[in-house]
Amino acid sequence: MxxxxxxxxxxxxxxxxxxxxxxxxxxxxxxxxxxxxxxxxxxxxxxxxxxxxxxxxxxxxxxxxxxxxxxxxxxxxxxxxxxxxxxxxxEPLSGPLKLGVIPTISPYLLPRIMPALRRRHGKLRLYLTEDLSPRIAEKLDAGELDLLLLALPYDLPGAETMALFDDAFLFACRKDHELARANALPPERLNSEPLLLLQDGHCLRDHALAACNLMNRRGAQPFQATSLPTLIQMVDNGIGTTLLPAMAVAAGALKGTGIVTRPVTGAPTPSRTIGLAWRKASPRHDEFRLLGRDIVELSTKAGLTP
Amino acid sequence: MxxxxxxxxxxxxxxxxxxxxxxxxxxxxxxxxxxxxxxxxxxxxxxxxxxxxxxxxxxxxxxxxxxxxxxxxxxxxxxxxxxxxxxxxxEPLSGPLKLGVIPTISPYLLPRIMPALRRRHGKLRLYLTEDLSPRIAEKLDAGELDLLLLALPYDLPGAETMALFDDAFLFACRKDHELARANALPPERLNSEPLLLLQDGHCLRDHALAACNLMNRRGAQPFQATSLPTLIQMVDNGIGTTLLPAMAVAAGALKGTGIVTRPVTGAPTPSRTIGLAWRKASPRHDEFRLLGRDIVELSTKAGLTP
DNA sequence: GATTTATCATCGGTTTTCTCGATCAAAAAA
DNA sequence: TTTTTTGATCGAGAAAACCGATGATAAATC
Missing domain, CATH: 1.10.10.10 (Winged helix-like DNA-binding domain superfamily/Winged helix DNA-binding domain)
Incomplete structure (x- = not known):
């Protein structure tokens, strides 16, 4: 030519x-x-x-x-x-933004903050993908996602992370359980409990165990729930007890059940960290940090974090 | 910006x-x-x-x-x-070409050559304007026309011309006229004739008079025809005689009338020159010369010029 | 017909931009 | 750790774009 x-x-x-x-x-x-x-x-x-x-x-x-x-x-x-x-x-936080979220955050956090977020950033078009951490991590690297909202720590090579807030683990049992009224509940006390956990792949499982210094009990479990609501159902049915993220409880995940929660003691308090992650090379990191601040603010307002 | x-x-x-x-x-x-x-x-x-x-x-x-x-x-x-x-x-001779033609050429020449021209240059789009020489000359200069087909000589400042062929003037009279069978008809003989001519503005008038070295008789004329067919009608009605371009006669302008024509003698033969004209600056002059050659060739084939 | 005016082309020199090759730094791979 | 990959950076040179002056020509004017 x-x-x-x-x-x-x-x-x-x-x-x-x-x-x-x-x-x-x-x-x-x-x-x-x-x-x-x-x-x-x-x-x-x-x-x-x-x-x-x-x-x-x-x-x-x-x-x-x-x-x-x-x-x-x-x-x-x-x-x-x-x-x-x-x-x-x-213009910051406008245009398409492909966000990956893990299933143990998505249904509790997003409904509470999305309306306000939409109000603040009218031109922002959020495309949500809900999947387990390894999957969304992979998609982040492949460029299919721009930003992840997940639980830290998590190994993300080539990614930069921003911690938003801590989300404590609460011991959850039926209100007729012997520990239902325990005041100080040290992690060690849970060793003898028949803790129900999510199936392999959910980072919540690993985080909960790690936070409380417990062994991985895979295989010893009669059932592994595939989602948090299922897990709650099982506890409500008296099959066992579990550890739930405070955020889910605050969001009303236990509404309509006979389940009560007790805080687990410890220093630091057993918890997972909710955070954002993006590719180190992403030119939108400033935007992402802005969004992170918004999420913290809105989550606090919604009572999901103290 | x-x-x-x-x-x-x-x-x-x-x-x-x-x-x-x-x-x-x-x-x-x-x-x-x-x-x-x-x-x-x-x-x-x-x-x-x-x-x-x-x-x-x-x-x-x-x-x-x-x-x-x-x-x-x-x-x-x-x-x-x-x-x-x-x-x-x-590609030469393709696309739009705005052509101006004078009324004493247009109806006799164009119908005979246009079909063949269309066949040769399928992509050529001819836009025709028929008007008197001064008008089309003006439009050529203004860029409203690209090319003129007219009778030369004509004063066209800033234009380049190409002579195509000569078009002799024939003496035309009713067949019962005294000159209807004259063999050698010198121009001087016409001085005493009541020659009918086209009205002012038509170059045919000036060319005819000039070619035969005759005075301009404007004012002395009872009628001035506005077009060649009208003029022919007048001659046929016995109002007078006239000079007609051979091309018009060859094209059959006298068909159905009682008019005969006699050649006028002289060296050179009294005639006008049919030619093309375009702006000197026009970048399409090569195309125009090509078109000129085509016109000559097709006119000869059609018997409009010997 | 000579002169002036308007208008675009052309030329030499200058500034700006573009490009290259080499090198550097950082991350990934081995 | 070392090596490889990959993009950024730098200085030098090449290319281009640009300017101002001059030239050429047709038109307008005297």
Whole structure:
């Protein structure tokens, strides 16, 4: 392919079409007449055709020149529109944002903060993906997601994380359970409990065990729940006890059940950390930190975190 | 307005979008990696936003970058289409051609040659304007017409002309006229004739008088016809005699009348010259000369000129 | 017909931009 | 740790764009 016309050359031609005069067109383009003249010659050479009819009394465009000018106007305006596009996109927290969230956060946090978030950032278009940590981590790296909302710590190579707030683990049992009224409940006390946990893959399981310094009991469990609501059902049915994130409880996950919760003692308090993660190289990290602050603020207002 | 992105920069971005790799993208653009890197930085600077997410394992575009690439592809292809447009328009005798013709040529010549012309130059779009010489000359200068078909000589400042063929003047009278069978008819003999002529403005009038070295008889005429058919009607009605272009006679203008014609003697033969004219500055003069040759050839074939 | 004016082309030199090759830094891979 | 990959950066050189002056030519005017 031969050299296409340059935008500058097209501007010269447009200007000439408007003034029908080399000198005036040159002024309008803030260049000298010689520059414009040379530019137009180069343009004609690239297109391989005469566009301008030079006369001693002004210049006029050929039929082809007219057509080229029309298209050129279009091209120039499209090119300039790119600047506007970028300008609009530069506004923080606007445009599409693909967010991955883990299932033990999503249903408790998002419904409480999304309305306010929408109000604050009208141009933000959140695309939500709910999946287990390894899956969304993988998608983050592949560029299919821009941002993760998950529980930390979690090994995310090449990612930068921002801790938002701690989410304590609460011991949950039926109100007729022997520990239902325990005041100080040290983690060790749970070793003898038939703790029910989520199935493998859910980071909640690992975080809960780690936070309380408990062994991994996989295999010893009669059932592994596939979701937190299922787990709660099982506890309510008296199959066992469990550890629940305070956020879920605050969000009303136990409403309508006979389950009570007791805080687990310890220093630090056994908890997981809710946080954001994004690719280190992401140019939107400033936006993400802003969003993080918003989430903290809104979660606190909603009573999900003290 | 800030500097819009350059086409080159957009090409860099497109190439990067396809390869997701600075080095490979640079190769594809036939520049070095450093050049492409600098070009993309300049592009980002002009747009005022990050388009590329640089990672150690290849690069990827931001959401904005994706959008920009899509539009950039469009812009580039439009710019390159201009070359094609010019290429297509460069084919001789194609596209629009605004032709002005005088009324004493138009109805006799055009119907005979237009069909063949259309066959030869399928892409030619002839826009015809029929008017008196001064009017079409004015329009030629104003750029409203590209080409004139008229009778020469005619004063056309700033125009270039091409003579096509001579069109002799024939003496025309009713067949019962005393000169109807004259063999050698010298121009001087016409001085005593009540010659009917077209009204002022028609060049045919001036050409006829000049060719036969006759005085301008305006005012002395009882009637001045407004068109050649009218003039012929008048002669047929016995109001007088006239001089007719041979072309009109050959085209059958006298069919159905009792008019006969006799050649006028003289050296050179009293005649007008049919020719083309265009602005000296017109870049299509080559095309016009081609068209001129076609007209001569087709007119001869049609028997309009010996 | 000579002169002036208007207009665009052209030329040499200068400034700006673009490009290259080499090198550097950082992350990933081995 | 060492090696490899990958993009950023820097200085030098090449290319281009640009300017100002001059030239050429047709039109307008005297």
């Amino acid at each position: 031969i050299n296409p016309p340059s935008l500058q050359q097209l501007k010269y031609l447009i200007s000439l079409a408007e003034t029908r005069h080399f000198g005036q067109a040159a002024d309008a383009c803030a260049v000298t007449q010689s520059t414009l003249s040379a530019g137009l010659q180069e343009l004609e050479s690239r297109l391989g055709a005469k566009l301008v009819e030079r006369r001693k009394r002004g210049a006029m465009l050929t039929a082809l020149g007219q057509q080229v000018v029309e298209r050129a106007r279009h091209i120039i305006s499209e090119a300039e529109a790119l600047v506007d596009l970028a300008q609009a996109a530069r | 800030i500097n819009p992105p350059s086409l080159q920069q957009l090409k860099y971005l497109i190439s990067l979008a396809e390869t997701r790799h600075f080095g490979q993208a640079a190769d594809a653009c036939a520049v070095t990696q450093s050049t492409l890197s600098a070009g993309l930085q300049e592009l980002e600077s002009r747009l005022g936003a990050k388009l590329v997410e640089r990672r150690k394992r290849g690069a990827m575009l931001t959401a904005l970058g994706q959008q920009v690439v899509e539009r950039a592809r469009h812009i580039i292809s439009e710019a390159e289409a201009l070359v094609d447009l010019a290429q297509a328009a460069r």
